[in-house]
Amino acid sequence: MRTGTRALVIGPYVTRAGSGHEAAGAVRDPLARLDEAVGLARAIDLIIVQAINLTLAAIRPATYLGSGKVEELAGVIKAEEIALVVMDCALSPVQQRNLERAWGAKVIDRTGLILEIFGRRARTREGALQVELAHLTYQKSRLVRSWTHLERQRGGFGFLGGPGETQIETDRRLIQERMTRIERDLGQVKRTRSLHRESRRRVPYPIIALVGYTNAGKSTLFNRLTAAEVRAEDLLFATLDPTARAIALPHGAKAILSDTVGFISDLPTMLVAAFRATLEDVIEADVLLHVRDVSHGDTEAQASDVQGILRDLGIDPADGHRLIEVWNKADLLSPDERTRLANLADRRPPELRPVIVSATSGEGLDRLLAAIELRVAKDRKTYRVLLDPTAGDVLNWLYEETEVLDRRLDEEGRTVLAVRLAEEKAPRLLRRCPGARRVR
Template identity: 55%
Template sequence: MNEELKGEVTRGARALVVYPQMRGRGDLDTGARLEEAKGLALAIGLEVADAIAIPIREPRAGTLFGEGQIQNIGVACELNEAELVVVDGSLSAIQQRNLEEKLKRKVIDRTGLILEIFGERAATAEGRLQVELAHLDYQAGRLVRSWTHLERQRGGFGFLGGPGETQIEADRRMIRDRMAKIRRELEQVRRTRGLHRERREKAPWPIVALVGYTNAGKSTLFNRLTGADVMAQDLLFATLDPTMRAIRLPGVEKAILSDTVGFISDLPTQLVAAFRATLEEVTAADVIVHVRDIANPDTESQKRQVLEVLSGLGVLTGDEESDEDRLAIPIVEVWNKWDLLGTAHAAELREAIAHREGETIVPLSAMTGMDCDGLLEAVGSKLTEDSKLYTFIIPAADGQRIAFLHARGDVVSEEDAGEGAGGPQLRLQVRLTGRELGRFSAL
């Protein structure tokens, strides 16, 4: 390997972003995909010198690109003084090695770049375990054959290097052993999270989960509604670990709002599996708030990406996107960044909302606070819309069940019901949803 490749690639390095444009792809359009790729590079502190799309008719097994295309990439690197090439697609170990030899520069693919971001941002012990597992899975086939030029001490499990533990010399058996150990630890984490989730389901507070494409404004909205200070920046994957805070809603004394990791097109398969436990938090929600960046020209494609992930989690069922009954969990759609729209565009979208029957859509600006109260009202309505009136006679000493009814339901009346076998009793008339009735019955 060329000596030039043995140096460190650090934050601030100039990078050329290359998007291999495949025929028949159904994700974001080329312009949006290039912008997203640039955002990924910026999120890890790289300086994007230029971003280009290269049409690929027949992928080459050894290099992905044709010889002429590789020469064009090399010329672009020289013109832009780029020391790093970011390929916005998946590369095999052989393709990555061959491209590095031909371009005389370090090459990172989309998977490696996203892993780098996740490795830097994961804050909890679970998040770090999940990232390390994903990274080990990714590099298992690359250490021996294609990463010989990186035989040095490195920190953590990222690609940008630094002092720390040795990863490159580890053989495959060591990687497999480490992956097995991490999976055991994550399984314990999942069991613990499951127990916590069961306790939350029995606790007297509904859960509202914020989901959406990365950088849609979920954390900004979370901070606006809760007064928290969760990291909210104009960066992809600013939030990786779920955060929860209590909020008040109309008709609901208290609810738990959960901020989740952002979704993205072509999320590496290693991370889809590794972050399963994090995303499973969504399945425990009573209402899902889907936050969309309505000012983004590719907002519809981003919505489809989110719905695909939700479908994989079992939140959506059935085949038709338009069927309201395919929602296993009620969804409120937030059209965020309304303040960035022009007057004419905003008027068109309000007209579109008026014709979207059977859907709950709230236009707002998390940045300015515009109509955030309307979102709270919409979520409160979702939590109580299918409620029915029930009468319960409960021992006055049963504080847990009484507290549950007050917090999760709408108590219409509460009166003395006389003495029972266990002492004084109360008669409560309460409006409850079917889901809350099931949770109450399990207490």
Template identity: 60%
Template sequence: MSSKLIEREAPPQGAIIVHPEREGRASARGPDARLEEAVGLAQALDLQVRDALVAPLRRMTPATLFGKGKVAEIADLRHAHEADVIVVDDALTPVQQRNLEKAWDAKVIDRTGLILEIFARRARTREGRLQVELARLSYERSRLVRTWTHLERQRGGFGFMGGPGETQIEADRRLLADRIGKLKRELAEVRRTRNLQRGARQRHPFPAVALVGYTNAGKSTLFNRLTEAEVLAEDMLFATLDPTLRMLKLPDGRPAILSDTVGFISELPHELVEAFRATLEEVREADVILHVRDIASEETDAQAADVRQVLERLGIDLEDRKLIEVWNKADLVDPEHRSELAGDARRAGAVLVSAASGEGCEALLETVAALVDEAAPVEVHTPAGEGAAIAWLYRHGRVLERESEPDGGVHLTVKLTAQAQGQFEQLFPHAEVRG
């Protein structure tokens, strides 16, 4: 049975979802919630879920993960439902995957393979596609032994080397290594270009705001609401994959740059964490991070913990960052509990919003503006005829006071970031700035 993931052109296939519940697993969410998430992942891949079950796992069987009884039970389910695919919501070794495919006479995909295939379908930008392919090849490289089992019967040779089957495996490993090396070089060039673009953005004194959150928390809907953009926003896991940037207007008219990033998920495969490390540099470089949470979900606390864990794996220290928790989907909360939830949000320093209706979004923008507005005010004197300088300050800073002088000059009290102040002084050397 081939180890390849589901082909993109394949028609919808029937699937059975199995979540192995390991005994003693430390987790903030229960097995039913994990199974529901696995079903959502399968549906995001257009699989027709015909059955889903939690399989208690007291101890792991090295050859098949599950014990003989559970393997036989799932085989019976597979035949009863005529399923084409069995999704195991856990990491499988290549040997386990091969043995289960033989036992169940069906295609077997583990959690990592499932997420990789979803990412492969959703990537749109060149960098996103390169990152996904690199992650997929790294995953497949460990499974090459499965790819050539049809050649085992051809083993033989001259005694000093393996037969054609083993030779093919080695040749394929070399091809994979060459392809991985080429992808890394291409990615390095794409990232160099993107870093130049980021450097150009940083020369503009606009604050950067990044959205992060668990997949399907409503980041893209909020992004569209705040920027009036039309980014794909669906009730689907990993609807957004590639980072998107748009201009955002703060309440006082100042612009900011808002970025929408890939959603996180529990136990995100390490191949993808590494592959998307550069993409998530938008988060690392942000002045303010908006952590969007689905507050209507029973799993919201566990999901928030998973997001923080992934950010820590990326080397982003949240203790040193300006972070706002955005409690989204308030419209889905029972009206009887809304006032209580609003009080909880205030005590937690969070902002309660509904990206779908727009409720709370103005308060969110005001909170963002306050966080990017912590610079001490400076006094600016512009001589007569420096209208361009005054307009620049209104666009890129926050003017607190303005006083016209008899000689045509203007005195302003304005808040500017250090970067904006430095740029202003370079552009308008005739203006006088006192800190």
């Protein structure tokens, strides 16, 4: 798709009960949905000439829209010299073909648009393979009899010839062969990622994974917590490939923070399957940070979409021992709204209480790190250690391998420490400090 293409974005949203987002239990504002579609189109550098919100009572099998509306839009497309029309819905191959004929312009649906974005954003080998696999799955579904050039037959093989296979069958076979090769390559990539995860487990550092709706500020938060330079900007799907960095928790413990692809409503099914491997860090994470843009008017519906995907991955979004809601972009809130959200957060049980932060200004990050440490430490043991003044090497080891919660001197000049550590490190502690006593 060429940069600078003049585009029209159409949001054809059906009003009948039980359709679209209502079926998933999250009512979304049509204008917010259209604004999101415009953001998706801008993510691939399209020039958005106009965005139109349409309310539909029913979907027409041939063109999705009614004939009168198709004719009316044809005039707009011609007058504005539109080269591409983005339909924020799922079009059948027949509907797509009929609209292209009626409008004299290229037409793509929401699935095609998201695939285009993913194709541009993926940087790692795994990401590129996953995107190509999703593209091929989509293309294979488009090979239908409505495309007349695909009905031509090719000659058969052998001496007798025969009818041979049609172009559509040839294309479908070639696509399937390529998909099979990609799946084989992905198997190798997944095995490599599995080895990396195994090496991380042997460290072992807890894994903290960021999840959330696209553009919720996950990458900005990741950069703030890790001093990394992951791409972070006001752009849907700015980051696709998972990134991991080490972070230090308040009492010195280390953890691995993983940034993942943003979620979105109506994510194409072939992408959910294709990108499941990139979400393995989410599935195996010790702590999940559900980052929400609380300044967005559709924040509740976005949260519902993320929770639905987490459930699909076998994760309970109400598990307060593992998941922390991070209410991000507090700097964009009015004073009254900040007060309202703070009161709302305080009324929740402590284990389900969200942390209000601003990844841009750094506000609330100390509270967030403390909340992460609390979740990580729930299975860790605390010991009381007594050291002579000459045991500097042991003291250094304690600071490197444990969380030092408290340190003071007793009346005899000895160092008294309260340290917390993972259970598997306890034998090493007791070898170095035979007098260490577990306190909780």
